[in-house]
Amino acid sequence: MNTQTDFASLGLAEPLLRAVSETGYTAPTPIQAQAIPQVLKGGDLLAAAQTGTGKTAGFTLPILHRLLSSPMAARKPGRPRCLILTPTRELAAQVEESVRTYGKHTAIRSLVMFGGVNINPQINALRKPVDILVATPGRLLDHAQQKTVDLSGVEILVLDEADRMLDMGFIRDIRRILALLPKQRQNLLFSATFSDEIRELSKGVLNDAVEISVARRNTTSELVQQSVVMTEQAHKRDLISYIIRESGWHQVLVFTRTKHGANRLAEKLVKDGLSAAAIHGNKSQAARTRALAGFKDGKVAVLVATDIAARGIDIDQLPNVINFELPNVPEDYVHRIGRTGRAGSEGSALSLVDRSEIKFLNAIEKLIKKPIDRTTIDGWTPSMVQPDSHHSDRDDRPPRQARPGASARPDGARRNGRPGGSPAGRGSRPASSGDRREGAGSRGSRAPRSGAPRS
Structure with a gap:
């Protein structure tokens, strides 16, 4: 990748570039530099990327751009245009927070849903138009069974951390969800590794996919x-x-x-x-x-x-x-x-x-x-x-x-x-007694950052 690459050169819309700039990031990570142009083209993608490589922004930014570029007048309540499946509640909340962070200067609406919390607020939220739905498989199927969500309008499907979803036994749920989606759609599959199981899954999901990998498999950072x-x-x-x-x-x-x-x-x-x-x-x-x-x-x-x-x-x-x-x-x-x-x-x-x-x-x-x-x-x-x-x-x-x-x-x-070698200072503060809105993700105090989005 050219070291001079910046986000503007990737062709992203101005409201998205403004949001990226406000986060303090200047240059895309390797996964972002490779994935963003491929997603913008509209084709399917199979990407190997470890946690911490910036893969979330690698798909949320171009998805936001694509949704901005197509008509939004036809959107309906409870009928998302993009579906992002994640294996855990925490990751779902993190991905949806990324969508909100980079889409804050747009009119695109997002919603996160997962189990372990009351389903009624999610049902109420689905009574309004939603563009991007981030969900765990089990809770999404609960909504599908209750007919509170309509997946017939999904234009883009993302399977995030697909290897972990297979490890957790979600393969049957994923297949049930795939059966509810339109045949014509863009598919993006992200996994930490390209195992045999992931290859097999990709055959049933992807069509003529571009394959990218940003690091040798199973390497550990020299840092x-x-x-x-x-x-x-x-x-x-x-x-x-x-x-x-x-x-x-x-x-x-x-x-x-x-x-x-x-x-x-x-x-x-x-x-x-x-x-x-x-x-x-x-x-x-x-x-x-x-x-x-x-x-x-x-x-x-x-x-x-x-x-x-x-x-x-x-x-x-x-x-x-x-x-x-x-x-x-x-x-x-x-x-x-x-x-x-x-x-x-x-x-x-x-x-x-x-x-x-x-x-x-x-x-x-x-x-x-x-x-x-x-x-x-x-x-x-x-x-x-x-x-x-x-x-x-x-x-x-x-x-x-x-x-x-x-x-x-x-x-x-x-x-x-x-x-172990940490020069950190002694002492720790008492645990927080406050609560955060369930499912909204959590924003900690941010140390100065350089480079590319790590979300």
């Missing part, structure tokens, strides 16, 4: 410092609390394998004086929105999440990610740590690994084609574990009992005398 600490599962909660408190980290995303594990860890961190919250599928949408908003604006220092709940967490300058447990699918490790080291900023990704997880660690290192540094935490010994901690992890423990172990600290594994 992310990755390290592993070997420890027992029973020691992990005390160890992670010690690391965060001693490092003074103020914005940390922690991944757990289970919903129960996320709750238990967040409770432990709060008990130890940290502002922490957990998000997962069993939390109400209001609680999830509130926790994510608090994390984005700095009121929640530690956000503990399961893989699925973390979809939609999109923060430009997130400094620290910790894997409380390794994922059993190595590609998920790449997705997890891809949430740090963005927009030219350095990040750290620390994994706590017990002996039963070695097979997962080996699979990850094979995937990313490099070993991950083993390190130790200065000042930490297992004797610091609280007396009741050994049995409190019983429900989260992997099948085999692990023994503690640690290898020598590699050069550069610690910077500024802190584990």
Whole structure:
């Protein structure tokens, strides 16, 4: 891509360029530079793009342009012209926020719908004209069954994070939705990887699609410092609390394998004086929105999440990610740590690994084609574990009992005398007590940004 490329050269309408300019972005990311012209042409698109590459703006901007360019007089209540399907509530809210951000100087109307909240406000909203509908598959089918939404006018279909939708078992729902759409339409499919399953899905959705990929498959950013600490599962909660408190980290995303594990860890961190919250599928949408908003604006220092709940967490300058447990699918490790080291900023990704997880660690290192540094935490010994901690992890423990172990600290594994290397200041603020409008997305305090939209 020419380094001098700017948004104006992509042919976007003036109201959209004005909105982009107001966000502070100047140049498109590689996915945007490739996807926007293809979408503007009206053809189908199959795109491989990891979280954090700017893919959302890569399709929302040209969709807005196309809708502006065609007649809007024929639009009807509850009959969207564009349908964007996402796997999770958080991602749906984030995408619809992107639509509103870039479409704010236009008359285009958008609506987001997902489960976990009262359906009646969505039904009321569908009584008005809507141009762009962002939805999760299950709730969209609820509306279709109640005949509160009419999908016969959809001109553009987007499947966002299609790989995750397949992982979550949405394939039957997607096929039911496809049957409700007009045959003639533009189709855009975005996925983190081009797996065999994605190829198979694309055959039934796309027609003569252009294929683009912005990064080699399953690569990790060179800006992310990755390290592993070997420890027992029973020691992990005390160890992670010690690391965060001693490092003074103020914005940390922690991944757990289970919903129960996320709750238990967040409770432990709060008990130890940290502002922490957990998000997962069993939390109400209001609680999830509130926790994510608090994390984005700095009121929640530690956000503990399961893989699925973390979809939609999109923060430009997130400094620290910790894997409380390794994922059993190595590609998920790449997705997890891809949430740090963005927009030219350095990040750290620390994994706590017990002996039963070695097979997962080996699979990850094979995937990313490099070993991950083993390190130790200065000042930490297992004797610091609280007396009741050994049995409190019983429900989260992997099948085999692990023994503690640690290898020598590699050069550069610690910077500024802190584990993992963040120079952040000590201390964290109390969690937010306010609430946000459900489904509206959350806007945190924004650090200065350069370059391209990351939404």
